[in-house]
Amino acid sequence: MTSNTLQKANSFDATRRSFVLGSTALGAGLSLGLSLPGAALAQMAVPLKTPNEVDIWVVVKPDDSCVIRFVRSEMGQGTRTGLAQLVAEELECDWAKVSTESPTAGQNIARKRAWGAMSTGGSRGVRESHDYVRRGGAAARMMLLQAASDQFKVPVAELSVSKGVITHAKTGKKISYGKVAEAAAKLTPPDAKSIVLKKPQDWKIAGKALHKLDTADKTNGKKVFSIDLKLPNMLCAAIKQCPVFGGKLVSFDESKIKSMRGVKGVVKVNESAVAVVADTWWRAKNALENLPIDWDLGENAKVSSSTISNALTEGLNAEGDFWQRKEGDAPTAIAGAAKKVEAVYTSTFVAHVTMEPMNCVVKLSKDSAFAWVPTQNAEISLAALSEASGVPLAQCDVQTMDLGGGFGRRGGTQDYVHQAVAIAKNFPDTPVKLVWSREEDMTHDFYRPISKAKMSAGLDDKGNLVGLSVRVSGQSINAFLAPSAIKNNKDTRQLQGFYEEAGDAQLGYTVPNLLTEYVMRNTHVPVGPWRGVNTNQNGMYMECFIEECAKAAGKDSVEFRRSLMSKHPKHLAVLNAVAKKSGWGSPLPAGVYRGVAQFMGYGSYSAAVAEVSVSSSGEVKVHRMFFALNSGHFVNPSVVKAQIEGSVGMALSSVFNEDITIENGQVKEQNFTNYPVARLKNIPKVECVLVPTFDFWGGVGEPTICVVGPAVVNAIFAATGKPQRELPLRKHGLTLI
Amino acid sequence: MVQVNVNGKQHSVDAESDMPLLWVIRELIGLTGTKYGCGIAQCGSCTVLIDGEAVRSCSYPISAVGTRKVTTVEGLASNGKLTKLQAAWVEHQVPQCGYCQSGLLMAVTDLLNKKPNPTDADIDEAITNICRCGTFQQVRAAIHAAAKA
Secondary structure, three states: HHHHHHHHHHHHHHOOOOOOOHHHHHHHOOOOOOOOOOOHHHHOOOOOOOOOEEOOOOOOOOOOOOEEEEOOOOOOOOOOHHHHHHHHHHHOOOHHHHEEEEEOOOHHHHHHOOOOOOOOOOOOOOOOOOOHHHHHHHHHHHHHHHHHHHHHOOOOOHHHHOOOOOOOOOOOOOEEEEHHHHHHHOOOOOHHHHHOOOHHHHOOOOOOOOOOOOOHHHOOOOOOOOHHHHOOOOOOEEEOOOEEEEHHHEEEOOOOOOOOOOEEEEEEEEEOOOEEEEHHHHHHHHHHHOOOOEEEHHHHHHHHHHHHHHHHHHHHOOOOEEEEEEEEEEEEEHHOOOOOEEEEEEOEEOOOOOOOEEEEEEEOOOOOOOEEOOOOOHHHHHHHHHHHOOOOOHHHHEEEEEOOOOOOOOOOOHHHHHHHHHHHHOOOOOOOOOOOOHHHHHHHOOEOOOOOEEEEEEEEEOOEEEEEEEEEEEEEEEHHHHHHHHHHEEEEHEEEEEEEOOOOOOOOOOOOOOOEEEEEOOOOOEEEOOOOOHHHHHHHHHHHHHHHHHHHOOOHHHHHOOOOOOHHHHHHHHHHHHHHHHHHEEEEOOOOOOEEEEEOOOEEEEEEEEEEEEEOOOEEEEEEEEEEEEOOOOHHHHHHHHHHHHHHHHHHHHHOOOOOOOOOOOOOOOOOOOOOOHHHHOEEEEEEEOOEEEEHHHHHHOOOHHHHHHHHHHHHHHHOOOOOOOOOOHHOOOOOO | OOEEEEOEEEEEEEOOOOOOOOHHHHHOEEEEEEEEOOOOOOOOOOEEEEEEEEEEEOOOEEEHOOOOOEOOOHHHOOOOOOHHHHHHHHHOOOOOOOOHHHHHHHHHHHHHHHHEEEEEHHHHHHHHOOOOOOOHHHHHHHHHHHHHH
């Protein structure tokens, strides 16, 4: 697919399109003659309006079971359970009777997007939904109470409710939610804005470490991912894209594979991809491997990792107007300082490699299109489905399937949906499941962008930081996916974490003379958001360099940071919390060294301490890691801790191991053999301290990933006396064991 | 036609002799708990037991199975009752996205059969499955809990 179609999909804004999705269109989506395993049905489209739908968020059935609906995607981050906890908290229902449903993209639009945004990225799942889902739960509670009040003929103020049972204390009358739901559903909902929400200290369901709602089926094989769907007469497709990004498909010789078992057809998917369709995926993939294909690799075939590296280095030294923060005069302050510190850091392209490879199921008919998509944004998937199929948007629908990993790969980039539709066009009225091989997945990702950073600092004769200059040279995600987000030729997203503005990704240090610059150096390699996005690289650059400055100043790592943080009390508080939790400064076993880092992303404040030993042959053991996180509120502390632990695995993997390299314009790494990722034995013991301040709502899935790497790298510096400035570390003599 | 015994049930499948066991299980028999992750026996998402031994089924041709008995994740629980390992998995809230979990559970079943009380070092050596969500700390805790249960 081309970047042009991506941008179109990206700029889709459902609020600007005036249409109403009628029952006919929805019926078309629902009458596809599906035969699905039971668990898949649970994820299937819910009817638009049922008699016991109290409000859009809450359905109470006669047996008192509560179905809570929302539209954010679930990919293991626990948003399903967290949002259900928030609704249930205000609803005052019995948590043991709660289940959830995911309305389709079409249903959300048909209700004028009443469920809100479907986009599930940027750690937004809870932090940007908490207010309206709680109001939805509270409104449903008020309607249920009013219905009971009408039935008992008593004032609503005399009623109380606990675990879905309404009591009138004066008369001793009791009635459960299930008995009044149908009457409640007929009432006019209260004005959501007038509702007073509970205070977190009064929470009984939210804020608690409850078990997630969807765990059991993930232990017994019942969980159905999109890749597992099996529909009547379904065909399976395997795809091969041009190895060089931007190259073209010239021709293929289908006569060579036409007679292979199960093969139903060979399809030109678009100008740079071909697919084989067969009765099973294994047969499709087998045939594809035997298909002679002629590619026009194009000009990009001349590009390699070394040419990209040279372009980035040129950017580090280029003349021009690149600044984003300019406070005081950093170059002069540094030039005149008693001591100068300078370092150049590099990071590489990194792949998502979700364990469930890219896939999508599509069924196209004459006037309708339906897709089952593991997507982080079903509305973008819907736009892609309509655009690629030519079927009007109102006659398309998308069911979000729980994702086997997302990490940013399956949000704005709906390449696999476009492809599945292009293939399915050749097989009308037949469901087609496109599945990428791991090799396609690894070689056609939207990678975490490559960059280098030139860092300079000046220290006065007392070791105080008087000037700091940061120049990042590298590829821009926005230039590839959302060019309109770049204003005045300055792409602020690439300096995520260095911002002056409070609230999202603010730099936690105050330096009298500060300069930050971003020099855009784009490549032909597709890039996109990867869990933590640019905080990964920028956190490494800043926190490893601050460590070098602390060493040059002869100061303790935590003390040096504290001296820069008096104007950033929330950043400082998590640093102090992790220092305390880790026993910073206390003796360690022989050969074990500590490193520390703090950074901000996704509206939350994170700090980490790592305990590391390094053998003479460069084997690195990360023994323990400590984290402090202030995300304002916590809806489920055990889910939060799981997200922190998970961020450790992904960060250590990328810092030590992961490296997507380019040779002759193509990605060299094809599978886990030459793209090694961290495994169980590599993972340290993780201890977390959660320090909520209850005055904001920050993210959870991404904020901590950016402090893992620098804490570990700084511990390695402490152990070896040598700073590490180039990732991944395994290519510089250090092996994670 | 090839005969294969999966979870105690005999199946007659029309499979090529080189079709990997994974795809026989997923596409011909229709049990989808066993996952495709890499196709080259690296990630372990496709792990099943053959006569009780963990095998990465993506790289194991059906012709090599013979009369031996295959167990998939669907065959762990009996009559809907979770095994003590599955129960420990729920108690410790191990799964995040869940995609790799079937393979992990089968690899751990094999480990616990061989070493009912594994040390951390035993776990490090035996459990090499890839989990991209990184829920490894809970995996380790749940293995120890299941061993003690």
